[in-house]
Amino acid sequence: MLLYKIFIDPFLQMGAAPDLFVQTLWEGLVAGVLYALIALGFVLIFKASGVFNFAQGIMVVFGALTLVGLYDLLTRLGLPIGFLSALVALVLTIAVMFLLGFAVERAVLRPLVNQPDIILFMATFGLTYFLIGSGELLFGGNPKVMISDQLYLPRGALDFKIFGGLVSLQKIDIAAAVIASIMVAGFAIFFSKTRIGRALRAVADSHKAALAVGISLEQIWVIVWFASGLVALVTGIMWGARSEVSFALQIIALRALPVLILGGFTSIPGAIVGGLIIGVGEKLGDFYWGALLGRGIESWLAYFIALVFLLFRPQGLFGEKIIERV
Amino acid sequence: MLYREVGQFKTSYASDQAVFPILQDRIGIIAILFIAFVAIPLLGDDFLLQAVMIPFLIYALATIGLNLLTGYAGLLSLGTGAFMGVGAYACYKLESLFPQIHILVWIVASGFVSAAVGVLFGLPSLRIKGFYLAIATLAAQFFLQWCFIRIPWLYNYNTSGALEASTRTFFGVPVTGPTATPQVRYLIVLTIVAVMTWAASNIVHGRIGRMWMAVRDMDIAAELMGVRLLTTKLLAFAVSSFYCGVAGAMMVFLWYGGAEAEVFSIDQSFFILFMVIIGGLGSLLGSYLGAALIFILPILLRTVPAHLGMPLHSDTVEHLSFMIVGAMIIFFLIVEPHGLAQLWQIAKQKLRVWPYPY
Numbered sequence: 101m102l103l104y105k106i107f108i109d110p111f112l113q114m115g116a117a118p119d120l121f122v123q124t125l126w127e128g129l130v131a132g133v134l135y136a137l138i139a140l141g142f143v144l145i146f147k148a149s150g151v152f153n154f155a156q157g158i159m160v161v162f163g164a165l166t167l168v169g170l171y172d173l174l175t176r177l178g179l180p181i182g183f184l185s186a187l188v189a190l191v192l193t194i195a196v197m198f199l200l201g202f203a204v205e206r207a208v209l210r211p212l213v214n215q216p217d218i219i220l221f222m223a224t225f226g227l228t229y230f231l232i233g234s235g236e237l238l239f240g241g242n243p244k245v246m247i248s249d250q251l252y253l254p255r256g257a258l259d260f261k262i263f264g265g266l267v268s269l270q271k272i273d274i275a276a277a278v279i280a281s282i283m284v285a286g287f288a289i290f291f292s293k294t295r296i297g298r299a300l301r302a303v304a305d306s307h308k309a310a311l312a313v314g315i316s317l318e319q320i321w322v323i324v325w326f327a328s329g330l331v332a333l334v335t336g337i338m339w340g341a342r343s344e345v346s347f348a349l350q351i352i353a354l355r356a357l358p359v360l361i362l363g364g365f366t367s368i369p370g371a372i373v374g375g376l377i378i379g380v381g382e383k384l385g386d387f388y389w390g391a392l393l394g395r396g397i398e399s400w401l402a403y404f405i406a407l408v409f410l411l412f413r414p415q416g417l418f419g420e421k422i423i424e425r426v
Numbered sequence: 427m428l429y430r431e432v433g434q435f436k437t438s439y440a441s442d443q444a445v446f447p448i449l450q451d452r453i454g455i456i457a458i459l460f461i462a463f464v465a466i467p468l469l470g471d472d473f474l475l476q477a478v479m480i481p482f483l484i485y486a487l488a489t490i491g492l493n494l495l496t497g498y499a500g501l502l503s504l505g506t507g508a509f510m511g512v513g514a515y516a517c518y519k520l521e522s523l524f525p526q527i528h529i530l531v532w533i534v535a536s537g538f539v540s541a542a543v544g545v546l547f548g549l550p551s552l553r554i555k556g557f558y559l560a561i562a563t564l565a566a567q568f569f570l571q572w573c574f575i576r577i578p579w580l581y582n583y584n585t586s587g588a589l590e591a592s593t594r595t596f597f598g599v600p601v602t603g604p605t606a607t608p609q610v611r612y613l614i615v616l617t618i619v620a621v622m623t624w625a626a627s628n629i630v631h632g633r634i635g636r637m638w639m640a641v642r643d644m645d646i647a648a649e650l651m652g653v654r655l656l657t658t659k660l661l662a663f664a665v666s667s668f669y670c671g672v673a674g675a676m677m678v679f680l681w682y683g684g685a686e687a688e689v690f691s692i693d694q695s696f697f698i699l700f701m702v703i704i705g706g707l708g709s710l711l712g713s714y715l716g717a718a719l720i721f722i723l724p725i726l727l728r729t730v731p732a733h734l735g736m737p738l739h740s741d742t743v744e745h746l747s748f749m750i751v752g753a754m755i756i757f758f759l760i761v762e763p764h765g766l767a768q769l770w771q772i773a774k775q776k777l778r779v780w781p782y783p784y
Contacts, residue, residue: 148676152557160592178645207756208756208760211760212759212760212763215763216758217556217557218502218703218707219703219759219763221557221698222700222703222755222759223755223756223760225696225699225700225752225755225757226751226752226753226754226755226756227752227756228752229748229749229751229752229755230748230749230752230756231752232748232752233745233746233747233749233750233751233752234745236741236745237742237745237746237749238750253614256714285453300613354564357564358561358565360561361558361561365557365558372675396572396575396576397572399568399571399572400565400568400569400572403561403562403564403565403566403568403569404569406561406562406565407550407562409567410550410553410554410558410562411550411553414553414554414558415558416558
């Protein structure tokens with residue numbers, strides 16, 4: 101009976117209501133894209149500096165809060181409400197993210213060059229605490245509404261009729277998917293074609309060799325932290341537009357960690373594919389199998405999916421093969 | 427000056443291998459134990475015992491547990507909070523199923539349940555390591571926390587979903603529950619923590635500790651030298667979870683008096699990891715120093731401005747203490763990445779050769 105409920109019944113349900121299945125699948129894909137965006141921020145920094153940046157989640161919140169806060173400030177200073185102020189706020193926020201990357205490099209990374217990985221990992225914990233404290237101090241702990249209308253982000257839903265049922269797609273989700281793909285494509289070109297991109301890959305390969313051929317580590321780190329700050333900002337805008345901007349958002353960063361182990365810490369395509377697998381697995385698992393175990397299994401299901409994959413590929417799906425020598 | 431060790435000769439191997447080879451250290455330890463066991467319960471007020479010393483000792487024990495795993499065996503774990511929770515829930519369950527056996531027995535015995543769960547979630551460590559393992563232990567954290575909320579059997583189907591410590595006596599003196607005085611609970615916590623620290627010191631100085639350190643330094647090399655990775659790594663998970671489990675049980679029964687699943691959240695795991703890193707990886711002394719710094723610092727931040735006549739808004743204080751703790755972590759990592767224990771080692775070395783620099 102239990103076996104029937106695990107192995108047969110959910111699939112019968114999928115067959116009986118294909119529109120529901122498509123809807124769940126789509127929601128999973130969208131969640132996956134957003135997870136992938138967060139994972140992308142992690143991967144960028146890990147690739148270039150070997151730092152596992154725990155602060156990525158709070159950077160998402162920080163970016164979104166800064167944007168909303170600056171917009172608020174600008175309109176109170178007399179700028180007209182609308183696209184223009186939103187654009188100015190956006191540019192200023194990008195500048196803030198650059199300053200953040202610069203400050204992190206100066207205050208945290210540079211004094212800790214050549215320390216073991218776990219020390220740098222801990223330093224990003226300290227950074228997380230610092231950003232939580234300063235963010236709440238500056239912007240207050242209340243949830244805020246993302247300025248999605250002023251940024252011309254679409255809202256509402258598109259309805260499709262398939263399999264005799266109705267599937268509704270949120271426009272903001274479609275926009276998120278499009279923007280995410282543009283960003284990923286942009287990064288792919290940036291990494292493979294530009295001079296800085298190639299320098300980044302050199303640094304990722306070996307710090308010493310990169311220094312020896314005259315690549316400035318400090319410069320590269322600022323660029324990488326700025327890039328992941330940008331990714332964080334975009335993620336923050338997207339998540340913020342879907343729900344609201346609050347410190348609860350940083351929890352989603354923890355949700356993105358299984359994506360990382362699934363895709364491998366060093367692989368950008370891995371982050372995307374891993375994100376999609378986790379997103380879809382989580383939504384389908386919760387929808388079709390969740391009732392068996394009681395609700396709320398999505399808090400750990402992603403970790404279990406990732407663990408099962410890890411048993412077969414310890415370096416993740418796309419990670420570089422780990423070769424160990426004594 | 428204080429550490430002048432002229433004339434202290436070692437005449438046997440045993441004295442050469444002692445944990446505290448210097449006389450002054452032995453005197454210092456006895457003095458600390460005397461202060462902890464006699465002076466503090468006699469002179470300290472309830473606030474000091476209840477809000478500072480009891481939690482400090484419990485956190486120190488949990489920190490030792492994580493330090494055995496991360497500092498000695500080199501296996502990074504982010505599931506400490508959940509393993510503490512396993513200890514707490516196991517103790518609650520065992521205590522309500524078998525009330526005729528004494529609660530203090532169950533507090534220690536619940537560590538074994540926690541150890542078993544720890545071994546189960548330690549299995550992935552045989553395949554993966556480093557950050558991958560750290561994230562895999564997050565699976566334990568989230569899964570166990572989900573169990574604490576969703577399996578009503580664990581909290582005896584009570585409506586609040588919370589654990590509660592009932593009143594139990596030991597030779598007529600209440601030791602748990604609302605009527606137990608802080609002095610009694612403090613002495614019990616102190617005794618358990620002191621005994622378990624002594625045990626941990628013996629483990630890490632002996633064969634098992636050396637095996638762990640060999641695995642930490644390079645597991646393939648250790649395997650080639652004949653250390654069995656399977657048993658060594660799982661043993662590290664078992665012992666570490668045992669310590670965390672006992673700490674969790676004490677947290678509910680001897681400190682809070684009652685707790686919900688929220689107490690054992692991921693924040694708790696990170697909190698204890700902070701203590702390990704700030705105190706010093708691979709140092710028992712460091713576990714105490716780290717617990718003291720991370721736990722007592724926010725208390726100071728809360729009380730000192732009020733005494734100085736600058737009453738700050740409680741929200742502001744909280745945000746400021748977040749910022750300061752974050753900045754302190756970065757500061758300490760930059761100044762001394764090997765933690766407070768290393769600072770103490772340096773200071774001690776300076777004292778030993780004083781007034782000469784070398």
